[in-house]
Amino acid sequence: MAEQSSPEKIPVTVLTGYLGAGKTTLLNRILSEPHGKKYAVIVNEFGEIGIDNDLVVGADEEVFEMNNGCICCTVRGDLVRILDGLMRRKGKFDAIIVETTGLADPAPVAQTFFIDENIGRKTKLDAVVTVADAKWLNERLKDAPEAKNQIAFADVILINKTDLVSPDELSDVEARIRGINPYAKLHKTQRAEVPLDAVLGRNAFDLDRILDLEPDFLGGDDHDHHHDHDHDHGHNHEHDHAHAHVHGGLKHYHDEEMQSIALHTDKPLDPDKFFPWVQDLVQKEGPNILRCKGILAFKDDDQRFVFQGVHMILDGDHQRPWKADEKRDSRIVFIGRNLPGKMITEGFESCIAK
Amino acid sequence: MTAASGSDTVSVVERTRPIAAGGVIVGAHFLSRTAAFVLGEDAIVLAPPDGEPRRIAAHDGAILATAADGARIVSGGDDGKLVATDANCETRVVASDPKHRWIDHVALGPDGAVAWSAGKTAYVQAQESNSQSNKQSNREPRALEAPSSVGGLAFFPKGFRLAIAHYNGATLWFPNAAGAAPEKLEWKGSHLGATVSPDGRFLVTTMQEPMLHGWRLVDRQHMRMSGYAARVMSLSWSVGGHWLATAGASQLVLWPFQTKDGPMGKTARLLTPSGHRIDVVACHPRTDVVAAGYDNGLVLLVRIEDGAEILAKKPGEAPVTALAWSSDGRLLAWGTESGEAGIINLG
Secondary structure: OHHHOOOOOEEEEEEEEOOOOOHHHHHHHHHHOOOOOOEEEEEOOOOOOOOOOOEEEEOOOOEEEOOOOOOOOEEEHHHHHHHHHHHHHOOOOOEEEEEOOOOOOHHHHHHHHHHOHHHHHHEEEEEEEEEEEOOOHHHHHHHOHHHHHHHHHOOEEEEEOHHHOOHHHHHHHHHHHHHHOOOOEEEEOOOOOOOHHHOOOOOOOOHHHOOOOOOOOHHHOOOOOOOOOOEOOOOOOOOOOOEEEEEOOEEEEEOOOEEEEEEEEOOOEOHHHHHHHHHHHHHHHOOOEEEEEEEEEEOOOOEEEEEEEEOOEEEEEEEEEOOOOOOOOEEEEEEEEOOOHHHHHHHHHOOEOO | OOHHHOOOOEEOHHHEEEEEOOOOEEEEEEEOOEEEEEEOEEEEEEEOOOOOOEEEEEEEEEEEEEEEOOOEEEEEEOOOEEEEEEOOOOEEEEEEOOOOOOOOEEEEOHHHOEEEEEOOEEEEEOOOOOOOOOOHHHHOOEEEEOOOOOOEEEEOOOOOOEEEEEEEEEEEEOOOOOOOOOEEEEEEEEEEEEEEOOOOOEEEEEEOOOEEEEEEOOOOEEEEEEOOOOOOOOEEEOHHHOEEEEOOOOOEEEEEOOOOOOOOOOOOEEEOOOOOOEEEEEEOOOOOEEEEEEOOOOEEEEEOOOOOEEEEEOOOOOOEEEEEEOOOOOEEEEEEOOOEEEEEEOO
């Protein structure tokens, strides 16, 4: 609801990316642009960033499990402590940037904002921005699960160092990223040169802004195709390598491990079936579901319902009345590892109101 | 709506002396009859009973934690300093972290001992004394590395013993027992605050989850105290340690500690149900009354016996962030997140 997106909440941007991809370059760029804003920056290593006006805090990346028996329910304990402290200086900065180490999993950072109500009252997660190295990402996707997590989790991805690869290699790495996460906003950069509004002020976790459940194909600049067909990527492959097919000019990779599943129906859902189903799904598959988002149309309900989730944590609300000329259909996206696509699709279809 | 907004509620609001604190208030204490309002950054405002408030520059940056024993306030800051402030408006740097790490937990113990932490390191220092017999070595801080960042510190009421809350449990440390390994208390999860019962029999920690955890120290029995809406940020022992009053719910939650079993197998007493959440609690030092500060700015005085309420501050724009009683229980100081503050003289 409107009052929940309080303008006083301080936005927090999370910068991730594998070692050497260019996170610090991006951070320095953000801090040195003449934007007139002050940032509190939470970093793991001091010394590489040049800062005049901004507050810099060192973090320890302590990932703490919650005492609820769920191994994927984690928070960044150091972040809880640091944000509590920073909130005492509210007014001294406009936004917070959290730079994670190259090996970090973004999920505990994001979950901190959902799990800790005291932090959620005063700050809001703006977006997870992942910097990927155009030359080395493909290698890292093979040998570093962290790199794949960071791509899968991202709201915004910078394919950086594009000057070090050929157009073919660039198109290949882009297709690899799309095979894992078709929904993130993609930017191709050199030295992390990107307009600041592409990485800051994204409101990617704002329930009111869950608009874009359509895959992002670089603004549809070089081709134009629709994904109205069912997106069931959960089929079982007997071989364990990625495969590609050419589709509308852009190569498509289906990552064997990490996929997205898009569900769609134009028939109204039964809330008494849907909520138990989705709760049960995230209870069972939570460790494998990195993120999910949805816009839902329920039977006999004139309000649009929106939700999002990170692993087992779901957050949802009625958003606004459906507009008269708006198509009342429901869309859900899951991004995760080895998701049982057929089971999820069938489960979703069983939630359609009779 | 709370019962307090009814017109028949007794009120002491008119006995309030407003104080212009000039900043976000994060804590309150009394040094004798001088009220002290801790600001979110830089300063502590001291308001003597018959004089203008004075702003005391204590830190260069955020004030992250404070504790007081009636004679002095010790405060830890993001400037890496531990500072003592007394009622004469004098400040003194007790310790500086060599790496300028945040000092984000502090505690005061019996006989003037002080403890603080920066990251994973907890420090204690025995009383600084003018006595010649006091060995120099006793005044050097001793350090202990916790298994994770320190979540909270609490001295035992007697003896030179410190409880340190951290991830997956707590550590009990006798700093003077050279060579003795600190005692470990285990419980999964992140423990963020600690308090020891006035009789020294129980350690209670606040957790990342909206719950408390307790240990009966004699046999290490566990106590799980749950049912909160939010992380519990404020705890207070009633006079004699009979009750542990807690914030974090839309009711005043009081855990019974009158018997040697503490709250084991007992339910909490729940008072003043309302639609708003209690963020701060402070027990009266002489009688079984709790001051409760709400997230809508309301302050109520609640009698534990029957839940009778007295209105101490009407709801306002900002959450209550600080409550403190003078040691005689005649003065109550309150402060809010937007910097409003007051001292209520109950006579």
